[in-house]
Amino acid sequence: MLAIVLVMAVASLSFTAEWLGQRRHDQQEVERLQTHARGLAVLASRSFRGGDFQPEALDELLHDSAAQLGVSYEVHRVRGDGELEVLASVGVHAGFEALPTPATELGSRVDDELLDRYQLLLIDEPIPTRDSQRVNLRMIAEHSPWASRHDWRETLIVAGGVGLLLLVLGGLLLELQVLRPMRALELAVARVAKGELDVEAPTDGPAELAELALAFNNMITALREHQSTLASQGERLQRSERLAAIGRLAAGVAHEVGNPLAAIVGYTELLLDEPALADDDRDLLERVQAQTQRIQAIVGQLLDYSKPAKKQTVAFSAVARAQEVVSLLRADPRCGGVALEVAGDPELEALADPGLVEQILINLVLNGARAAAEGEADEPRVRIRVRELGTELAIDVRDNGKGVPDDVRPRLFEPFFTTRGPGQGTGLGLAVSQGLAESMDGSLEHLDSADPGAVFRLRVPAQGPTR
Structure with a gap:
């Protein structure tokens, strides 16, 4: 046409x-x-x-x-x-x-x-x-x-040539300015229809098509954000469902197992108080006591994971709290031979619960110390770094161990998931820590790093202005 x-x-x-x-x-x-x-x-x-x-x-x-x-x-x-x-x-x-x-x-x-x-x-x-x-x-x-007939024939030839030239130029202009942007936009729409949201339509071409492509890109950005929000809400919903299930299980276990365990621990302590107890019998009773206390610790972790954490929000120095955690864990046998360091501005203040932050840092430092000790570094080390990120404080816990394998990362924060051997952990530490971070309007995540080892970042609200 x-x-x-x-x-x-x-x-x-x-x-x-x-x-x-x-x-x-x-x-x-x-x-x-x-x-x-x-x-x-x-x-x-x-x-x-x-x-x-x-x-x-x-x-x-x-x-x-x-x-x-x-x-x-x-x-x-x-x-x-x-x-x-x-x-x-x-x-x-x-x-x-x-x-x-x-x-x-x-x-x-x-x-x-x-x-x-x-x-x-x-x-x-x-x-x-x-x-x-x-x-x-x-x-x-x-x-x-x-004009003669010859003149009219020449006029017809010239008009046809000019029309053909305009047709070619118009076709090229139409291809560059209209058809090509429309095909690109059509391809982007087709990809979105297949479920791909990492699509961006080119905004070149006439102003009308550029505005349409810009509106399409804004729509895709909004869809990605909405999908991310839905995925996050879905994960939280699943976590809540698991929490509810574990809570019911923990309540039943605490009721059914807690009292017999308390009785066993009490009777074991009474027997250990007997002065005439033979050494072999004392050794057996101490083993029974240790395993029973381990069962009580597991039941306690279940209860900690299932029940909402009670928090109090105050402003405190995140660096000072991290230094207290390091001072406490330097005497812990699980951190033996591992250098613990703290870096950051002492004037940076977090607006959160210091007890919950301390509990999260203890769990992260213990995990990092174990990974660093099992790694191949000449000097095992765990470093805590505090810095300001906008309206939040980021507390990074980095070790120089072997790092987290790629196939393990998606399941790091799942309850009962652990890479340790039998009897070395329940897999509730990171799940409990993540729940505690979210209860303070913060987050806990694993970061990719080009350096050896693993990096976990705790985000909590900052006391503003922080300087």
Whole structure:
């Protein structure tokens, strides 16, 4: 459709311009001939002075003019009986049988009856005389055409060439400015329809398509954010469901197992207080006591995970709290041989529960110390770094162990998931820590790092302004 419109527009403009040029040429040609005929009629009036007709002077005048312009002339006089009398006839068309008879009523007129057939124009002009004679001058001129058939054919060729050029340029412009951006936008829409949201439509092209692509990109960004929010809410919902299930389980275990365990621990302590107890029996009872206390610790972890944490929100120095945790754990056998460090500005204050933050840091430092001790570094080390991130404080716990395998990362914070061997852990430490962080309007996450080891980041609200 665009090609047809372009070609028809160019052809129409070309032929319209040609037609208007021809009309203007014909009009100017007639005006030029009329002006010449009018002047010649005035000069011819000299041949009729005093009522005497001077044919020699008239013939000489007409011959000179006919030779100069290439036209023919006839001079007619109306006799008293109303008939026309030819006084002079000069030129190749004078006396031509197809010429119509001049009107007896004198006046300026243009006759184009012979134009289509013989290409002749007849221009009548009255010759002014001083007596009552009525004399008419007729000019017979061949019409000079504006354009021949060859000219029209050339015009058609030029119009077609220009139309074809405009068609090619218009097609390229349409391809670059409209079709290509639309195909890119269509491809982006198709990818979104397949569920891909990491799509961005190009915003080049006309302003309308650019605005449409920008609106599409904004929509995709909003969809990604909405999907991320839904995924986060889904994870929290699943965690809440697991929490509820573990809570019910923990309540039942605490009720059914807690009392018998307390009795076993009590009886074991009574037996260990006997002074006459044999060494082998004492060793067995101490093992029973240790395993029973381990069962009580597991039940306690279940209860900690299932019940909501009681928190108090105060402003405190995060660096000072981290230093207290490090001082406490340096004497812990599980951190033996591992260097514990704290870095950060002591004036940075967190707005959270210091007890819960301390509990999270103890769990993270113990995990990092174990990973660093089992790694291949010459100097096992766990480093706590506190820094400000906008309206939050980021507390990073980094070790130089082997790091977290890629296949393990998605399940790090799942309850009961652990990479330790049997009897070395319940897999509730990180899950409990994450729940405690979220209860303080914070978060706990594992960060990717190019350096060896693992990095866990605890985010808590900052006391602003912090400086």
